[in-house]
Amino acid sequence: MSNLAHKKSLAQWLAYIETMHCSEIDMGLDRILLVYRKLQKNNGRKGKPGAKVITVAGTNGKGSTVAVIERLLLNKGAQVGCYTSPHIERFNERVRVNGIEVEDQKLVDSFVRVEAARGKTSLTYFEYTTLVAFDVFAQSSLDYAVLEVGLGGRLDAVNIIDPDLAIITSVDLDHMDWLGDDREKIGFEKAGILRFGQSAIYAEANPPSSVLQQVQAQKVTLLRLGQAYGQLDAGDDGGNCTDNLADSVTARFRVIPFVAGQKTDSESVSEVHFQLPPHVLPLQNRMAAIQAVLLLGESLVQSEVDRCFRDMVVPGRLELIDAARHLWVDVGHNPHAARFLAGRIAALKLQHPGKRCCVLFSMLSDKDIESVTEILKPVVDVWYLFPLSVPRACSLEQLESLARKQTLEFKSFGSAGDALRDLLQSEPDKTPTQFNIACGSFYTVAAVKNEWKRLNGK
Template sequence: MSISAPAQGAALADWLAYLETLHPKPIDLGLERIRAVAARLNLSLDCVKITVAGTNGKGSTCAMLESILLTAGYKVGKYTSPHLLRFNERIRVNGEEASDADIVARLERIEAAREGVTLTYFEMTTLAALLLFQAARLDVAVLEVGLGGRLDAVNLIDADCAILTSVDLDHMQYLGDTREAIGREKAHVFRPGRPAICADPVPPQTVIDHAQAIGADLWRVGVDFNYSGDRQQWAYGGRSQRRNALGYPALRGANQLLNASAALAALEALRERLVVTQQDVRQGLLHVSLPGRMQILPGLPATILDVGHNPHAASALGQNLDSMGHYPHTYAVVGMLHDKDIEATLSRLSRRVDRWLCATLGGPRGTSAQELAAIVRRIGGEQAPVDPFIAQTSEIVRPTGEHKPGVRAAPRPAVAARDVQVSTFDSPEQAFAEARRLATDNDRILVFGSFATVGPVLDLLRREGRDVLA
């Protein structure tokens, strides 16, 4: 049952607590309710609109688009979720987080307009972001889809260009338990006659079929756009545009060139409306920032923060860890939500971790440290599986600059998992403190598994005076 709406002038924290009580289900996919309220609000965005859907890579792609477009001089709004430290991270205008007062003013307006229609937390906050963007008179809005696509609140907006970064198994209780089913849901962000950028190297047939059925202008990586690179620089090639001699994105990770090429394909598809120079691209990629995505902190021991929380993301994380070189010991601080495929996710990293420090995450979706530890012990004595991510989506970058996205790296042979130590903690902060106590300067600490794991550790480091959000 909903509590009473906050009084006039209430704090943002009070409003966010209220939003959690409005609807009987925390996730209730569907567009009927939000469309009804949006109509009452006379909501419309008179700007270029780019939506970004996908299992992984959405946040990085949105960040690159924002950085490039800001460098090009456009007024840009970016909406993403979830957040690491502050709700305000979700709504940005011209690179700055929205203020508490601006968010509260929009929530008050939505509350007055909804007239008994119950909206979820995400639906209310999506409307707040869109109202802020409407008032800001943007040139471009970059909108990250929350869950799936077809019934997600962000799909209220008819995008001028839609990006699908990747399709893999996650949120299966809502989207289906196969890539084909999940791809069908995500492909519904595409619009008839408009560019639909697909950066998944091996997309489910349902994605292609839906794009063809509605008459979307489908751009496929390896078909309509591509990238190549060597150790110093990389290049993008599209249908009619090529961008050479690009510096690597500031974001680390095995898949960041794939994400960057998707962003550049979207900009090529929109080039008649958005003029973006080669220098804009270079500077935008050089200065892009996104905490919590393969974020390596300065100092010793090496500390890596990554919000990856599904098998696909863990596979990419494993590749990135392998590229870092040898460390005597790896300490993994992990906390996960119980609706994730925990066993498959941890299995992707089992051979790379010497000691697991399992942390309890609170809330109704949280998993206890003891449950995580039991899963770690169960997979610890098993043979590590062949990594399907490596077999399907690894990039091959050749010294000559030749890149063949259709050719996949040979899978690593199965390796028997090592005996590892497992311990449990009441919170990510406690687990991280113990990892720091145990690790030497030559070791590395990995913090991963959820925004709710990385966020508290980032906050702890921030309070210690570390520059962790740059």
């Protein structure tokens, strides 16, 4: 390899891999598996990126679930690596070791090693960065590697690793060009992270039959919300969870001795109850994360659960970035996420009676924009529309046309900066008359956060 490879900056490496492959998405595991095996051989290493691996798939809720698992395990003193995607502001967000974003030079060193192993094999951006994360973790002597699936599950790059525990957070409609046009087809793809004889968690009350069929075929021990664990008094199927911003809930969880790949004697299974405080993160994802940690053989007590959620913030997940101006950001970008966000906005309106909700809004053109706006319409008073400066962005004209069709009250702006400045200038600093949420895409959140930092000199 050229010595120039060692001199590239992280930004140069990212620019290099963006144009390497013929398409942004190219489902399949053959190419990445070939390079991964060469990478392991070159490094003189075998095995997984961590002593135990947790793989998290799902339409929504993956990032929240990963973050809670990470925090619970770190608070137990474990060595934990997390791989998530996409990032919001900087690439380093994707690869964390012990809760800290990996620094540029360590990432560059891993890029060099992956490039040496790649040879002439072409990799997508996500495949390449997945191998970089695995290489970083291999250098870090981890107790746990928590891996977030990028797209689907069965053919996702992360799935070259056999997990000790698989979690499916939700199955709903998104990425239908790649995964299928209904929940059954999408569920089949996500169930591809299951492994024969292992344990898995499904974080909703109503899994598609395609998931249950794979559970049976793979002889998986499935812990399902509402059956194996969940909120007490939430109904027989666990579907009536009290998930708001005001009430604590009591939830039950199974404690099962962890023996990888083996069934556990039912007599050794016990139950524990925890009080979960109200939080902006979805209750079903928080419960799934707690159940996961217990299933991995870690013990938990109430004080550790309290400590986990005290002041916990996950970037882009209804994240409050300006308390004085009541400004939140949320990366939700499909109908399933919009339904959750609508519920949170309704709860915020109860907490701020008489205040309007203003949404800074933009989306990608290949998303179900009409359904998202229709779901949010009953709880949003004013829409601040602007186009994103990225490929696949929905144009301002398209956003305006949809707003007129749905009779939304809206304002139009040429950029996120223009929209944010207008919103902030219209609100007094000390007595805001509204609360504001930027949503619609990871790109929307990134644009608004960057502009907010610029306007505030940060």
